[in-house]
Amino acid sequence: MIPVLKIPSKGMMSQLKNKYLIIILGPTASGKTDAAIQIAGIFRTKIISADSRQLYKELKIGTAVPDQRQLKSIQHYFIQTISIHDYYNVSMYEQEVLELLNKLFSEKDIVVMVGGSGMYVDVVCHGIDDLPVVDPLIRETLQQRFNDEGIESLRLELKRLDPVYYSKADLRNPKRILKALEIYYMTGIPYSSFLTGPKKERPFKIIKTGINPDRDELYERINQRVNGMIQSGLIEEAKSLYNIKECNALNTVGYKEIFDYLDGKVTLEQAISLIKRNTRRYARRQLTWFRKDKAIAWFRPGEIKNMVDYIKEQTGNFE
């Protein structure tokens, strides 16, 4: 059972007019963590992570969470807070972040948010429609049917049950079809009728900054990060998670390739190359997501001073 969290009341929210959420986003390995810590230090505030994998307690090396020293210097939220066995989704994240922000803004004028999960960032900025919680049994049944029957019969079913969503859905993407059917079977109401579209307004102001190295530099940073992860014990970490490798949260770059190595499917050398390649691809997908957001002010790694100047300019120069 998922606890329903209360959205702050209107009275509390009206006081947040001069509060600023500073978002630092960018592709993986672009230097977000360091930048966020420096900037949060300058503004004497705290950091909210918007990272769908650093959330998990059990994951550390492969997700490049901030180290102990960094976590001590600035308080972080949403780092290693839930278990990979827990069910979690962006809507829960939205609720929890709004709750937390309401609390943090009572003592700070500025809060920093850092992360590379575009959907997590967007949900905090614009919200997401409310959907019913789906019974895990329904989800499993549909998943089983997909495994047995393939996508075509589910697609035809969606066409019959929710023609509106069918007409605009990505019909070759099983996840989209399954999601819509889950909601239909949970409620008897078409998924499309839950999608209202309009974006929620937030009572606080949002300033978006991004860090985007040149492509060559980004790939070099990725290579170094991956080599560093191997040296720091990624293989041992993956071994300790091997018996639960089917968990959704472990369908993650860095872990899945090491599992294949442990299964003897690839050599260690191949696994490391694949981690690098898959991280590059992930970074590109992140950039595709961020590119369409024209509100982001872009910087290069190390341009902390420029970022701080930009933030001061946007907030009216107060600290």
Add this chain to the structure above:
RNA sequence: GGUGCCAUAGCUCAGCAGGUAGAGCAACGGACUGAAAAUCCGUGUGUCCUUGGUUCGAUUCCGAGUGGCACCA
């Protein structure tokens, strides 16, 4: 020094009995309202080493040059 083989996409290579070229990997672009580091869709990016010749036409055939590899000295 001699002989032979090779030179085509970022890489490994295929191909064209002469009509300006394609495969794997890599790369690049896009979608994305509850597992999003997930999932799905799309794209060939090229002085066919250089230079003469033959030809209506040469990446393809011939000569020379350059570079690489192998073997013989």
